[in-house]
Amino acid sequence: MAGIYIHIPYCKQACHYCDFHFSTNLNTKTDLIDAILKEIELQKNYLGGETVETIYFGGGTPSLLSKQELSSILKTIGANFTVVAKPEITLEANPDDLTPAKLKELRAAGINRLSIGIQSFNDQVLKYFNRAHNAQMAASAVQEAQAIGFQNISIDIIFGVPNQSVNDLQKDLVRALEFKTQHISIYGLTIEDDTVFGKWEKQKKLTPLDEDIAAKHLETIMKTFAQAGYEQYEISNFCLPGFESKHNSSYWHGKKYLGLGPAAHSYNGQERQFNQAHNIKYIKQLTLNNLPCSVEILTNEDQINEFILTQLRLKQGLDCASLNEKFSHDIMYLKKTEIAQFTDLKMLDASGDFLKLTPKGKLLADFITEKLII
Ligand code: SF4
Structure with missing residues (x-):
């Protein structure tokens, strides 16, 4: 069994901590989707005939794609790979995109697992991160998704925010647990060089949270989630019984996966492939029927x-x-x-x-x- 990851490299605005590959210029979106469709065809033998069990739209912000764009990608995967009857199909979504109409479209396109980028239920923290949503929008997104019938929802939370006390974090965790989502991913904030936070750190406008306090945060997270019945099946990932992310678990168990889209990487058991992290160059290479990637043979x-x-x-x-x-x-x-x-x-x-x-x-x-x- 294998997985397919599709990187959608667009965002409405840049979050201050993020060093993923994305652009806030959406003008190339249509050409990029065409390039992904071409890449699927060119890479149809990459998984060596293994059946695809999971499909994951990550980013960037895949919730910026229309139903037609998602459907065309899924249809092309189905035409070029053997896919299990009921694959886990995850889409990373930002709360500000998840209107009831959008959620219905996602369900109709075949998305059966949502990973919602909440990051915090604290408006001050969300503003500090430069997120495009506020706490109210975050709560509504989860509630609407549940009301519309999504039965496998994950939310992302960030801890270790500068000046965040254990008490502040605890409040965020308690709020997160109120929604009883099936899965919660929780990551410690890391300050990366090429980000606004990285710049602020150099200018001494930001001091990363003390490591001992960050360790206390993690301790609090583990205790709080365990008490609520969540299993820590991976250091940063918690779920209710039976709701592990199949896609991410397959990475951790060394299964093969194909990554599509700019900056995506792939693994076929012997080598890793890295796609160009540049939207225009990625599109251009595929227009010429070339794979836009470099290969690293793993020792x-x-x-x-x-x-x-x-x-x-x-x-x-x-x-x-x-x-x-x-x-x-x-x-x-x-x-x-x-x-x-x-x-x-x-x-x-x-x-x-x-x-x-x-x-x-x-x-x-x-x-x-x-x-x-x-
Ligand atoms: S954190 Fe997500 S939404 Fe924010 S810039 Fe990065 S990829 Fe885009």
Whole structure:
């Protein structure tokens, strides 16, 4: 089983923290959709005949696409790949786009899972982020989506905002839980260089949240969501039983996926492909029937590190037996000193063939991972 990701590189306005590939100029949208349709045809053998189980529209802002545009992409995927009868089809949407009419269109186009970019229910934070919606619009979007019949909804929240207290965060979490969505993704704010926040940091107008407080945030998140019955199946992802994101889980389990659109990347088991992160150049290459991508052959070391990095973040933990079987890398032996240190500190649980981060270990996940990779 495999997945397909489609990157829609347009946004209404630039959020101050975002370094994803997107443009606020929508003039090329029609040509870009045509280019994606061409790319689907040119890449029809990329997944080696594997059946597609999940389709994910990410961005950028895929909720800027019309029903016709979404349908044409899905139809072309169906014509060029074998797709399961009921694929998980996710669309990332911004609250300001989700009117009742738009939600009906999305359902009619075949979208069966929404990932709504709420980020916060606090108007001050939303303004600070330069989001195009406010807290009221965020709440209405979720409620309308539920009323219209979406039964698999995820919301995104950001924590670790400069000056955000644990109490502020707790209020956001309590509000988020009121909607009882099936899935919640929650990410720590990172300040990237090429963003407004990056610029503010250099100008000393912004000070990132202290790491210890950010760790307290994560601790609060884990406790609050666990009490509400959500399972932390990946460090940043929580769900009600049975509502894991199939698409994202397939990345974490090393399944093949094809990425379409500018800046999308693909993985076929041996190599990774990176599409050009430039809308006009992407369109031009496809007009000439060329694939707009570069290829990186993954070394054994790359694959081992990726396996460790992704699996350590999962609830099940790192499957050391599989790692050894696939790559002849006996991590239990090769990293026995580090593993012993972390287990003594009650940050790692090394029972059986699995290495699992404990709740304490999750607070230092990046540090522990760094010590366990090659
Ligand atoms: S966070 Fe989302 S909506 Fe905001 S600029 Fe980035 S991709 Fe666009």
